[in-house]
Amino acid sequence: MPKVGMEPVRRKALVDAAMRVIGDHGSLTVTMSEIAKQAGVSPALAHHYFGSKEQLLIETVRHHLQRLRDSTVTAMRAAKTPREKLSAVIHVSFHADQFAPETIAAWLAFYAEAQRSEETRRFLVIYARRLRSNLLANLKALCPPDDAERIAEGAAAMIDGLYIRQSLRSAPISIEGSIALTEDYLTMHLNALGGR
Amino acid sequence: MPKVGMEPVRRKALVDAAMRVIGDHGSLTVTMSEIAKQAGVSPALAHHYFGSKEQLLIETVRHHLQRLRDSTVTAMRAAKTPREKLSAVIHVSFHADQFAPETIAAWLAFYAEAQRSEETRRFLVIYARRLRSNLLANLKALCPPDDAERIAEGAAAMIDGLYIRQSLRSAPISIEGSIALTEDYLTMHLNALGGR
DNA sequence: TTTTATTGATTGATCAGTCAATCAAAAATA
DNA sequence: TATTTTTGATTGACTGATCAATCAATAAAA
Numbered sequence: 321m322p323k324v325g326m327e328p329v330r331r332k333a334l335v336d337a338a339m340r341v342i343g344d345h346g347s348l349t350v351t352m353s354e355i356a357k358q359a360g361v362s363p364a365l366a367h368h369y370f371g372s373k374e375q376l377l378i379e380t381v382r383h384h385l386q387r388l389r390d391s392t393v394t395a396m397r398a399a400k401t402p403r404e405k406l407s408a409v410i411h412v413s414f415h416a417d418q419f420a421p422e423t424i425a426a427w428l429a430f431y432a433e434a435q436r437s438e439e440t441r442r443f444l445v446i447y448a449r450r451l452r453s454n455l456l457a458n459l460k461a462l463c464p465p466d467d468a469e470r471i472a473e474g475a476a477a478m479i480d481g482l483y484i485r486q487s488l489r490s491a492p493i494s495i496e497g498s499i500a501l502t503e504d505y506l507t508m509h510l511n512a513l514g515g516r
Numbered sequence: 517m518p519k520v521g522m523e524p525v526r527r528k529a530l531v532d533a534a535m536r537v538i539g540d541h542g543s544l545t546v547t548m549s550e551i552a553k554q555a556g557v558s559p560a561l562a563h564h565y566f567g568s569k570e571q572l573l574i575e576t577v578r579h580h581l582q583r584l585r586d587s588t589v590t591a592m593r594a595a596k597t598p599r600e601k602l603s604a605v606i607h608v609s610f611h612a613d614q615f616a617p618e619t620i621a622a623w624l625a626f627y628a629e630a631q632r633s634e635e636t637r638r639f640l641v642i643y644a645r646r647l648r649s650n651l652l653a654n655l656k657a658l659c660p661p662d663d664a665e666r667i668a669e670g671a672a673a674m675i676d677g678l679y680i681r682q683s684l685r686s687a688p689i690s691i692e693g694s695i696a697l698t699e700d701y702l703t704m705h706l707n708a709l710g711g712r
Numbered sequence: 713t714t715t716t717a718t719t720g721a722t723t724g725a726t727c728a729g730t731c732a733a734t735c736a737a738a739a740a741t742a
Numbered sequence: 743t744a745t746t747t748t749t750g751a752t753t754g755a756c757t758g759a760t761c762a763a764t765c766a767a768t769a770a771a772a
Contacts, residue, residue, distance in 0.1 A: 325750090326750080326751060327750090345631075345632070346628070346631020347628055347629070347631060347632055352727075352728065352729085353727080353728095361753090362752065362754080363727095363729090364729090364731090364752075364754080365751075365752060365753075367728080367729060367730080371729095372729080373727095373729090425631045428624075428628050428631065429628050429631075431628075431680060432542070432624045432625050432627075432628040433543070434684065435541075435621045435624065435625075435683070436541070436542050436543055445684050448681060448684055448687075449686065452687075470700075473689065473693075474697050474700070477673075477674050477677030477678045477681055478670065478673050478674050478677055480680050480681055481672070481673030481674055481675065481676040481677025481678070481679075481680070482673045482677070483677075483680075484627060484677070484680055485672065485676055487627060488630065488640055488641050488644055490644055490645065491644075491645070497669075501666065501669060501670050501673065504666075505670065508704055508705065508708055509704065512704055512708075520716060520717080520771065520772075522717060522718090523716090523717090526717090548761075557718080557719090558718065558719050558720080559761090559762085560718075560719055560720080560763090560764085560765090561718060561719075563762080563764080564717085564718080567763095568762080568763080569762065569763090713772095714771105715771085715772075716770085716772090717770080717771095718767100718768080718770100719765105719766105719768080720766100720767090720768105721764105721766095721767100722763105722766105723763085723764075723765100724761100724762095724764100725760105725761090725763105726759105726762100727758100727760085728757105728758095728759090729756105729757085729758090729759105730756080730757080730758105731753105731754105731755090731756085731757100732753105732754100732755095732756105733752105733753090733754090734751100734752080734753080735750105735751085735752080735753100736751085737748105737749090737750085737751095738747100738748085738749080739746100739748075739749090740745100740746080740748085741744100741745080742745075
């Protein structure tokens with residue numbers, strides 16, 4: 321079996337496996353063995369490629385955020401007007417993949433981890449800033465800067481809040497419901513400002 | 517030293533210690549030794565009174581939510597009108613104690629834990645329902661039931677979202693800012709419905 | 713003396729991380 | 743082409759550390 325050029329294949333397999341294991345385990349306290357097993361390799365190989373468990377987890381967060389970022393960029397490109405771009409950001413946030421229970425569990429685990437791992441925290445801060453700034457940039461085209469800041473902050477909080485509430489799976493809100501709630505928030509605030 | 521009637525004293529000391537340790541550790545992966553040390557007793561004693569680590573952690577969540585509940589009840593009693601009661605709920609949520617970094621870290625850890633521990637999950641579901649229903653009951657006095665549901669859902673999400681964003685400590689929002697954002701949300705929606 | 717509080721020492725399990733050894737493809741050499 | 747050498751891929755077995763949980767022993771009240 322040993323062919324050359326396995327490294328990228330294995331790295332991806334391990335990162336994907338980590339995501340899956342974290343997702344249904346619902347926590348970052350997963351063992352290298354579990355991850356390796358899920359990826360179909362030995363624990364030793366995981367160490368060989370990533371050096372440490374922490375590093376593997378960090379790569380996993382990075383990969384996850386990268387995908388989210390790519391989706392957002394694509395969706396925003398497809399939208400024309402600022403208002404449509406705002407909707408695009410919202411839709412990506414609640415895309416089925418993102419809103420799946422395992423994905424949310426993983427997110428939550430990352431947030432908890434960020435309390436301890438400075439590097440994880442940095443990644444999540446970047447995500448938070450990006451979400452805020454995507455909203456802000458488009459809002460500024462529709463209302464005064466001060467209001468735009470406030471509305472962006474509120475919308476970002478609402479998106480994150482809908483996530484965390486979803487994680488409890490009690491009275492689960494549908495994807496459409498979550499989108500509607502967030503859209504309403506924007507529409508109402510923009511209307512109140514006599515926005516066009 | 518061994519006096520009789522130590523049990524309740526030790527239990528409280530251990531639960532408080534757990535909360536503190538979880539808070540600044542930022543995760544539920546804390547050791548019994550750390551907790552016991554913080555409480556000034558031996559690890560063996562912690563086991564003696566709680567049976568297991570999991571049980572101690574569960575009691576800790578329970579205690580934490582109980583306190584939040586008590587504050588909420590008190591604050592709502594002091595408020596007269598439905599609108600004032602809504603404000604009371606918001607203010608309790610963002611009370612300085614609740615919004616302190618260690619407290620938020622502990623919350624986050626509990627949410628992550630809820631993915632694995634059914635009992636922890638149950639407690640958090642109760643919290644989520646209570647928040648929602650406190651909002652809902654008062655909103656129903658101010659607008660049609662359907663709208664009340666939507667607004668309660670949105671406000672609850674916003675509160676939780678402001679929490680989770682605070683946990684990253686990037687561009688921290690002030691307590692007053694968070695309160696204002698949530699109050700605005702309510703006011704705007706109620707006004708839009710021509711509420712009195 | 714019986715009961716309650718308390719601990720030090722110990723056990724057993726779990727894991728991250730290491731390492732020396734193996735295997736097979738590729739590259740070099742004859 | 744056939745043979746040898748090198749190199750990347752891979753693992754099983756091991757180590758050391760950590761930790762929850764247990765228990766037998768002690769000390770002080772009742």
